[in-house]
Amino acid sequence: MITDLRVLQDEFLPKEIRHRDREIDSIATALQPILHGEPADDVFLHGPTGVGKTCIARYSMEQLKMEAAVDTQYVNCWNDYTRYRVLYKLLEGVGRTVDIHRSSTPRDVLLDRIQDAEGPYVAVLDEVDQLEDPSVLYDLYTIPHVTVLMIANDHQGFLNSVDDRLESRLTVCRDIKFEPYTVDALVAILEDRVRKGLYPDAVSDRQLERIADAAAGDARVAIGALRVAARTAEDRGLDEITPEVVEDAIPDARKQIRSKTLDSLTEHQMVLYDIVEEHGEADPGVLYEEYESRVDSPKTRRTLRNYLAKMVQYDLLEAEGEGRGRSYRLKEAGD
DNA sequence: ATTCCACCGGAATAGCGGGATA
């Protein structure tokens, strides 16, 4: 069934990108000055999940590096959300972290190091709206040879959340909007992966269309469903992905994506999540009492509020109402 | 209308872990 599992993984970066020519051109145009040794415009990619933002950003970096001597670094601000961690990651990109330690290195030596590095540098900041303190963007603006490529779901929402000084800088960067994939586009993407990763005839066009349709424009879900379906078919000793396998694979793929997020929660946060799951819907008072009774040394109410806010940010939970009447419930997959 | 109360979330602070320094 499967000949190459890698091409079905999220991280896989295809050599050719389908149905995103306009976006790729826009990025290339924005970064063009780098080829002539001049500072380039910053770029902002935005659009819903699974529309190829990250993929196209990584692809563009590969292309750029083939044409010019330029350093690039990818930072996912979901994982590296503090100023320090972002700067540290960016230093890794130019190999200047050797004697950096989080203690005893004077406060802004990281920024100085990036500044001192010669040559153009493109910093890709994915999930940039997850930064706890976006002022690191301002730090980077002060360095002429650094170009920032930001990625987020909601461009306007992000602009509104930063202070005026930063906002005025951000509004001048080139913004590129990504629309959800059409069913045809998703089928084309899936066909590519099938050709490289599965035996011929392992799956019919009809089943690919079914997957593409259920994915609702989200390539990540579509590829995940294909992966799950291929594995299931293999486990069951089938030589073809059947309609039944596809039907099961779609919800499983969404679950897999969710459980990836759940893995990043702490033990206490997980307890809290379980409580919300059991109650279906719960107000904060009940939530805290329940939590208090289940855990050895409970955190304070304030900390729990932070946990809840975090899980809402992560799209795990949904909050309803403000102030006194607020309640929390699980956020179901699929916006 | 007014008061009350549960809850929200910003800001400042404390405490911890861990590496550096003297």
Place this chain on the structure above:
DNA sequence: TATCCCGCTATTCCGGTGGAAT
């Protein structure tokens, strides 16, 4: 070894908000 510094999490403090009770 004792001490310092830093990042990071949790805690403390508190003003603000909106629904419920009076």
